[in-house]
Amino acid sequence: MTVSLPLVLVLGAVAWIAIKFMGVRLWVAVVIALFGFWLAHTGLAPPVESGTRSGVESVNDQHD
Numbered sequence: 001m002t003v004s005l006p007l008v009l010v011l012g013a014v015a016w017i018a019i020k021f022m023g024v025r026l027w028v029a030v031v032i033a034l035f036g037f038w039l040a041h042t043g044l045a046p047p048v049e050s051g052t053r054s055g056v057e058s059v060n061d062q063h064d
Helices: 007-021 026-040 045-060
Strands: none
Touching (some): 007 026, 026 045
């Protein structure tokens, strides 16, 4: 069974959990998000994307 969730929803849930239960400050979460947008416009974006895709593929290929 494959579940498709938007990445923004997953990252939002992770940020909410980090702020609510781990004591991460809101401004730290905002800075991390802004750094992600900045990183997407640099030359490091293609390796990050390929690494993310291969990680997702390796998780999806596992059969129980």
